[in-house]
Amino acid sequence: MMRFDDFQLSDALLTGIKEIGFEEPSPIQEKCIPAVLRGEDVIGQAQTGTGKTAAFGIPVLESVDMELRDVQALILTPTRELAIQVSEELSRISRFKKVRTLPIYGGQPMGRQIKALQQGVQVVIGTPGRLLDHLRRGTLKMHNVNTVVLDEADEMLDMGFIEDIEQVLSYSPEQRQLLLFSATMPPAIRQLATKYMRKPRYITMNRGEVHVPQINQIYYRVLENSKLDALCRFLDSEEVDLAIIFCRTKKGVDELAEALAARGYLSGGLHGDLQQEQRDRVMGSFRNGDLELLVATDVAARGIDVGSVSHVINFDIPQDVESYVHRIGRTGRAGRAGVALTLVTPRELKQLRLIEKETGARLQPRELPSLEEIAAKQQKSWMTQIEGVIQSDADLKLFEDMITQLKEQFSENKIAAAALYVAFSERFTRSQDQSYNFGETGAAPGMVRFFINVGRNTNMRPQELSKAISEQAGITTRQVGKINIYDRFSFVEVPEEVAPFVYEALRQSRINGARVNLEPARPRVRS
Template identity: 60%
Template structure:
């Protein structure tokens, strides 16, 4: 087993590593640190959350001297990531006289200019603001010995390629260049060929990123009861900090408002927020003043908060790559994390694609019942009440109300009514789908459906079972009797999955034909 003490790092950095609580290097740290210390160029392919900041940060701080010049520059796609990387490097340099400075848009450029004039050894910045300083000649990169491109694919996606190349040309040709990226599109490879010299490559597989610390589950939900399902799930989980992903900015606003109305400590984050609003939300999240951060994919770029216990995909990601990026926000630094995805009937195919491409298997769970949520909430309420009674909280005004009511009602009823008044708003509404299919002529415990496809499409029972289990995500055991005719079919499914089957199969396609599903009419009684 490799330990940080095995690396050729100064004792001051080893002490900082100990203070930061690092026990053993992650796979990317183990492979990158020795290679970077040797001095060659390096390409690191790894997802967010693998420990790549320390992978380049430890050797970077090791190599920086006390010379009063910018000796290393780290380019990041967002101001949030610049701040986080700067904070990490500052911790690593705790016992070494090295000054780091994050520079980014949205902050006073005058403040940055003054800090640069005082002298810094390491600059961490976004391409736009770094280029701004270069044009003003308030930043000089001719003494740079190490250039780091962090989350390079994100920077190119955001249109920073020309800025990055302009910055690279301002640095010395004998620099060491490090490039870190989750994906390796052709644009990244072209950039590497143009500006790097015989780079070594370190690639960390997705398996090492997501397993075993991230538990991945999904809940089958209906669109119209999605919010209630989410609240049930949150109430049944031991959530510390959670990021809830929505597809659109409007979706973020609507969900944030709905959660706040239900008493959850939630704030939204998306591209329409001003920088001051964005900073305020992120500070509240890092300080745990809010427990749920509702965000779009773009807004969440660069967020690196270590104690996120839950990532919740309220809207299923558009592609497997986005899914892996999202779930990488939890399970950091060896902590356990859980990634929860809400899946509507028509999104089951997308879920299967995500599982296949990301080589993940998501466990299926049922949305907790109101009884299960109540059982968990009762334990929490009890703890809160005991804390109030054992603490030094001022209860006198409430005791006066209790004394007045006690003349007409028993104390236990007064207490129960008070609990109902205090906590009933935190309970989610009924999250189940209220379909009444009526009498369909099915066997007991089943619902019988009419489907407009039959033998003319060369459909056999095993074909139909396979299509339904893949399309709807149900067990074949939930499928009962199947009667296939020339142009239509009758099929029985278990009552508990019937609503999901109905939603998922309506307007789907089987063997190219659009499927129409209707509750079957009762069989005519024989006379």
């Protein structure tokens, strides 16, 4: 087993590495650190959570000449959040070597950054646009830079930074080392590598090498109109320390963060439309534990690296596999256990299966806990709160007077139970299931009968209809009941408990290439 001592690093750096709790190098660190120390150009393909920051950070810090106060390494990141994260991690690693690092990004006063650069900085981490501003002004000088790092290069490409990156590289010395790290390798990234790198060593982490065994990947099948209630049930039934909740849109972030706050959760939203001061405030509160739930878009969450995140929750399922891997990599850090939860509506089951196929991981289905189970689990917390108030110096006289008046009509047990109901029941009384009421459909007891507007005219056969319902609604073919197919329409029965999922999945869908519409059947008229 390889250890950090095997890399022949300086004592000051080894002390810093041990102080922050690194015990042995991750697979990408084991491969990258020696290559970077030898001065080779490196292409590292690895997902978030594999330890890639230390993979390039440790050898970069080791190579810094402490006698020289000039910038010797430049690290480009797609977002200000990631620039800050990388700077903080490098500062922790080099705590005893005392390398001077500086994050540079837009939204921060230019004058403050210029002053910091003038005082002498050895490693600069920044976003391409702001770095280019400093290079053009002459406030950032590259003549002593011997290493340039492109971190999350594919994200910089997606955000339109490719031209800025090339201009930054044009300012760098000809004989410099270039390190490129990316989760994916689209053609534009390969072209960049071909143009600017010299015989790069290609290091990739296969799925088996990406250390994510402690991430418990699960999903809940939910209806679109009950996603918020499903999320709240999960939060109330699990021990959630810090969680990042992903939404697809900025509007979705605002609405969900507001809805969670209204229900009493410590939540905050993060997306690209926020001012830098607001973003810093939200992230600061999340890091300090003042916020338990951070609701964010994919872009806003780039570079967030809070080691104590216990849960990642996909409120909206990601649109591509890379985003899913990026998201779940925010939990299960530094050997900790983590949970990745995905809420999946019937129409999203196909995307879930694609994610499972591409990642080689099988997400475990879970049933949402009942309201009674949640209430039972919350009782201990409620009792602790009440005991705390009783043992404190809180002024209870107003409430004691109320109890005196109520005792004239009710027993003390009834009064206490009613008070608890007023204090704690709000979340449960409004978290009722929002399901469909199909009424009488002429089905067998416990079943719902649906009408479908296609039949033999589209070559529909019972086995094909049963398979389509199973795949699209996420139920087994055994759960599909009686099927009747006629020339131009069909009927199918399914159990009441899965009927809402079948209805959401199949209405306005396609079977055998034909667009179908599914509606609750009318009760049969018996003569």
